[in-house]
Amino acid sequence: MKTSDFDYHLPPALIAATPAPRRDQSRLLVLDRATGVCEEARFAEIGRWLRPGDLLVANDSRVIPARLTGHRHGTGGKAEALLLAPESETGWLCLCRPAAKLRPGTRLVFGDGRLRGEVLAHRGRGERLIQFHWEGDWWGLLDEIGEVPLPPYIAGARRDQPDDESLARLDRERYQTVYAAARGSVAAPTAGLHFTQELIASLQAQGAGWATVTLHVGLGTFRPVEAEDIESHVMHGEHFTLSEEAAQSINATRDAGGRVIAVGTTATRVLESCAAETGRVQAQSGATRIFITPGHRFRAVDGLITNFHLPRSTLLMLVCALAGREHTLAAYQWAIERRFRFYSYGDAMLIVNRES
Secondary structure (H helix, E strand, C coil): CCCCCCCCCHHHEEECCCCCCCCCCCEEEEEEECCCEEEEEHHHHHHHHHHCEEEEEECEEECCCCCCEECCCCCCCCCEEEEEEECCCEEEEEEEEEECCCCCCEEEEEECCCCEEEHHHHHHHCCCEEEEECCCCCHHHHHHEEEECCCCCHHHCCCCCCCCCHHHHHHHCCCCCCCCCEEEEECCCCHHHCCCCCCCCCCCCCCEEEEEEEECCCHHHCCCCCEEECCHHCCCEEEEEEHHHHHHHHHHHHHCCCCCCEECHHHHHHHHHCCCCCEECCCEEECCCCCCCCCCCCCCEEEEEEECCCCHHHHHHHHHHCHHHHHHHHHHHHHHCCCEECCCCCEEEEEEEECC
């Protein structure tokens, strides 16, 4: 298949610049996998489409303030580094700007000078290995001088809004799931942004289970597809963990005939990376490069909660693999006509086969 097969036109006004006033009051499009029929509700009503014995599996990775702004030592020229993944106690793979000027040996100063770095190696387009030096607590310092790495389309949608401290505080709170635990992501697993602790408790009270896995979101999730033939696209590895407790919950649900519903594309990728042909999973951790496209036979996932994704993206391709390309693109057009809000701070979809 071609990348252009996953294109659609989105009016810029439908890109969500800020989250809904309440997490669970975003709109919800419910798509029947079998028929392509769409319904609309509020996210807080999602329990109407869940059954006792279903299991929701969410990604509990925590977004880190991964965007660092500073300058090049000696020249004073600006430098930016987006932390992608740790490679040692002090070394991080980073996405950098201006990459052409950040050659091995370049020394960097970030924030108020308490964090310094040196470029050790060139790792590809815009990617550099940087060794950092600091005093005190790494995570505490990062919280002080790092910024939440919001996607560029949010900044673009905010052109007419003031960029003040209140907006920054809002992002610190809302660009994070309420159940985030394991630090490591540079972008939020956005399907989970709609959940509140009260909603999770309500769903459990009606008989749905809840389990978490971890996938630290990095370049594998958000790097655009540039090849026209999707089979030529190479995914970056992203670290994941599926615990023994989560594996037991997933397998027990499968054995009892319940549905496993992934909260987000990242949770989906963990489950499908760990699933045997039978649909059962085994506890493990490592790096996954799985690229799910139409034709993939889902073994562990029966349904999906997700946001609306960018055209031509690996995330949209995954959704098309589960719901069918025609059904998915028709549902996107249905949402556009009804002025749903798109992308990270936007509205949500629930994709299930309601008859099975």
